[in-house]
Amino acid sequence: MILLYSQSAVMAKTKSIKNSIVTFNPHLFPQFLYLFSPKNQPRNSQLCSAPSMRTLIFFLTFLLAAILCCVAMNPFLNTPSLSLISGTASYSPLFLASLSSVFLDPVAADNNDAPVSLTTTAMVPLPPRSVAGNASEFWEQPDGEGYRPCLDFSLNYRRRSSKIAKEKTRFLVVVVSGGLFQIRNQIVDAVVIARILEAALVFPVLHGDDSEEFSEIFDVEYFRKTLKADIRVVSSLPTTHLVSWQSLENQIPHNVQPFWIRARFLKKLNEEGSLVLTGLDSKLSKNLPPDLQKLRCKVAFHALKFAKSIRELGNRIARRMWIEGPYVAIPLINKEQQSRNALEAARVLKESGAPTNARVYIASSESIGDDGSILPLKAEFPNVVTKEMLARDDELDQYRNKTLILTAIDYIVSLSSDVFVPSYDGHMVRALQGHRAYVGHRKFVTKWRDFKGQPEARGRRTDRDVIAYPVPECMCKH
Structure with a gap:
């Protein structure tokens, strides 16, 4: 089970990331304070012995440490900022869980004895990234309009x-x-x-x-x-x-x-x-x-959380995709329709302003070979990968004939994608549409309507499932 980490635990883990702008070693903090302690100063130094000056030095030191910690975390946070005064954060539990999953394998954190909490979901995606430059608008995530999960039974x-x-x-x-x-x-x-x-x-x-x-x-x-x-x-x-x-x-x-x-x-x-x-x-x-x-x-x-072995492999492949930067996930169906769907997906990506160097993950239970079925997509966006390309050694061998499990792996990787572009309307697409909304309104772009991931109410339409449209029955404004 994915454990929800506290703000302090996430910050403590973040300090070890190599790509941080600044890292802060907490073990140096007591030594730094020691330099300003009275016993290490000259006996006749009235300046250092003044209680008000010691208080000021301590406060400035504490403030500096807090700022350094926040700067270290900055590359990973693209949601409301941390308050230095109150020490609290406005991050949702789902975001904190997704942030912690960057540093800790969610499967390794399973604890079957821990109580179930509805503050997070069975599958927590990796957090989205912000990108600077001309392509920033394409990767920008919707604000969600304040809608978050709320399963308050009568x-x-x-x-x-x-x-x-x-x-x-x-x-x-x-x-x-x-x-x-x-x-x-x-x-x-x-x-x-x-x-x-x-x-x-x-x-x-x-x-x-x-x-x-x-x-x-x-x-x-x-x-x-x-x-x-x-x-x-x-x-x-x-x-x-x-x-x-x-x-x-x-x-x-x-x-x-x-x-x-x-x-x-x-x-x-x-x-x-x-x-x-x-x-x-x-x-x-x-x-x-x-x-x-x-x-x-x-x-x-x-x-409905996938079995541990499926989650282990799905999370590994998702991390390999995520670590290189933001990416798009596109589901394709059987080979007879792959070429047409690939062409449609390329068109939607271009019209949405996707950069040509965007990394694209193809989700398909059928192996994508060199038969030319996805050439229309690769011609416009050459950085196309599949789970077969990301898997190592014999990771997929035991699942070669297990269509359900291969689909589950694609689902895990697609759930963590920064942008989701469905090339057809089917069960997997609707499942990801609802799940991505439920875990934070992750962006997706469709060919049917200009819908960028902002909350869309299910309404009373008989053909709309609450699993695909969780607003407003399962999500409310906070």
Whole structure:
């Protein structure tokens, strides 16, 4: 789990960075004060022995040390500045967590015994950078208009949670399938349905061409712990509740509301003690009561953390990309459409004012070869890289046929990009759109509208998912 570091811890870590303008050694500070202590001055020196002068010297020394520390951190901070008077900062918890992830591997900081906090997310991106010069406007991040995550559940929701979280007689099993983000959306809705039915949720069953299990893709214990205040999550059905797979339910229409779920399944669940559902993809209404919308965000942005091995590799590749400077992430789909999408991405980048030397990360579950499919993009922006180019030795070998895991790695690197430019409208694009908004409104540019990452309200449109548009249900002004 990503640990949220305090301001002092971040500053202490920052002093060791080689690229800092000024570094300050705290061990020299006592020695510096020692030079001004009375016992080291001449006995007859009235100037040095004056209490007011000693106080002034101490204050000036302390102020100098504070200024040096702030200067050392300056290259890494492009948000509101630190107050030297109060010693407090206006940085959001998410920004401080992203800053600390520059210096400390988030995976190494995992602590399964630590309590889950909603002040940060399961996956914290690396912080964006500011760039001077003609290209500064392209890399400039939106201000976010003051919107930050706020998952404040109602009093009634919290009252009912104490009973629902202890449910031991009724169990919901869901079978999910499709690509990584179709699976993600189905898991989000499965948690919501379990809450609606007041049932315990069994770890979802992944069904498809890949052989991955839920525990291979996601951190199961973190998932369970994050949702323990909302529903009970168990690893398997108890032996008293075994069911046959012939009882799969898949007659769920589109855009169903909570009352339909209760009317259709509650009686069966009460009689048999267990229910198996499949075919959940995009079936639950996008417009749910506020508490259930917040629950969706809690699952998507907090509970669904990738498994440790995936995060380790994804974070390493993201750092290799990040350390060289700001970069753009562009997702491409199958080879049949890569050339057309690459051409469209090049057009959007040019119209957005991207410099020709901009570094571009191509996110694709299919390997990008020398077949010329991305030549239209490379012709305009030659600094194109992929995870295969950034990976070292045999880092990707064990995942060659694991499409879901390869997609997850691309997602981690894309989440940390300074600018995101989708070349198509799909599940991964919408997932990154919402996640980048939730972690600080990271800039993205689309071909469909002039949208640069500023908060865009979901509204009541039935085709807009709160996971892609977390404002205003899951984010509010602070």
